[in-house]
Amino acid sequence: MKDLIQIEGVKKIYQSKVGPIHALGPIDLNIGEGEFVSIVGPSGCGKSTLLLLVGGLLEYESGKIHINGKLVNKPQTDIGIVFQTPVLVDWRDVLGNVLLQIEMRGLKKEAYLEKAKNLLRSVGLAEFEKRYPFELSGGMQQRAAFCRALIHDPPLVLMDEPLGALDAITREQLRVDLEQLWLVTKKTVIFVTHSIPESVQLSDRVVVFTPRPGQIAEVIEIDLPRPRTIAVRESSAFQQYVHQLTSIFMNFGILRDTVISTDQKSVVGEE
Ligand SMILES: Nc1ncnc2c1ncn2[C@@H]1O[C@H](COP(=O)(O)OP(=O)(O)OP(=O)(O)O)[C@@H](O)[C@H]1O
Ligand SMILES: [Mg+2]
Structure with missing residues (x-):
């Protein structure tokens, strides 16, 4: 598969009233033509920032982003x-x-x-x-x-939590519709979500970000048949991917089984 997007050593630091905020990177990631890639990661780790950078809507401090071999240095229209x-x-x-x-x-x-x-x-x-x-x-x-x-x-579609505001049942249906749409149109998609099962259901690869500044913790290839029917979603292979991703978040301390005190909450980086 030919790469459509090449992200090399990209880093974003926002200048704010409280000083510089290192939001993202450095990250390296290549995305193939027609690939569906999800980005999952803790709140504030730079997922939306990455989409804005790829869309040429934000400047970046260092590194390079290329789409179809062309340097991204202005808002992308395509x-x-x-x-x-x-x-x-x-x-x-x-x-x-x-x-x-x-x-x-x-x-x-x-x-x-x-x-x-x-x-x-x-x-x-x-x-x-x-x-x-x-x-x-x-x-x-x-x-x-x-x-x-x-x-x-457009050859590329950027989606920032597009199903996040929907109720659970509508969201479930839209995942199916979105996969269908993607199977027909074969666009390259970068999809940001907070839902681990959603990322497994839709993606060819799931990219897991660390807490801010977001760096790539893992890239997991989702080798499941499409369309991802109910039978696929209920398969042990699907559950295994969900489990693998959940474990990564547990290792970050972002997800845990026990109830924690308010004091500890600030330690694990809630903003
Ligand atoms: N314009 C800005 N000026 C200063 N800081 C910013 C700006 N935009 C984002 N940030 C900071 O950069 C970090 C990354 O923000 P971003 O919105 O990319 O995170 P995110 O991963 O999309 O979070 P969420 O999952 O909550 O949507 C956050 O800490 C945020 O506060
Ligand atoms: Mg966001």
Whole structure:
């Protein structure tokens, strides 16, 4: 598999009122074309920072990021981004929201109309294209946001906890939909999540970050058949991956079985 993204020795230090905050790195990571890679790690370890760096939306202190052999030194236009909240504009219907991406890029809306409808159909929103965001559930809104991120056919999609704000059952369904969408579109995806089972269900590889400053603690290849049906999710191999990832977090002291006192909490780095 050809690499789409090369991250070499990248480090980010934010300047803040309380002084410099070393948020991330140095990290080295290559991501292949069409690969689905999840980033999991403790809160504040620099996951969102990494996505912003890859998207060219933040400057970095040292190292280099290349996408398709080109140095990232300005905001990237050939990417799709999905955040935790759908960020749809309320005065446009669903189809209008998806096509907004096209209009903002100065492309011809008419040329993308059919594609927008097909994408909406593929996530079960065919009947809702003329509805407004306030008429949709949170899960439906997020599905529309997936379509908006994919309409201009970017090779790379950055997703920052896109399922994090959803209730458990909707989230479960959207994981399945997202895998399906990925299997059809074959985009390269960098997916940030706090959920270990979610990372196993969706990814080709799971990258585990250490507490801040985030560095790569482990990279785990998920060798499970796709689509990751209920049978796959209930398999012992799946559980084994969840267990392996959980153990890494327990070793960091981020997850533990015993109840701890408030004093100890500050020691394990809750911000
Ligand atoms: N603009 C900023 N100025 C100063 N510090 C920042 C800024 N943005 C983020 N940070 C700090 O950098 C660190 C990494 O932040 P980041 O948002 O990347 O973490 P994260 O892993 O995405 O966390 P979470 O899981 O809670 O979303 C945090 O300690 C955060 O407080
Ligand atoms: Mg974040």
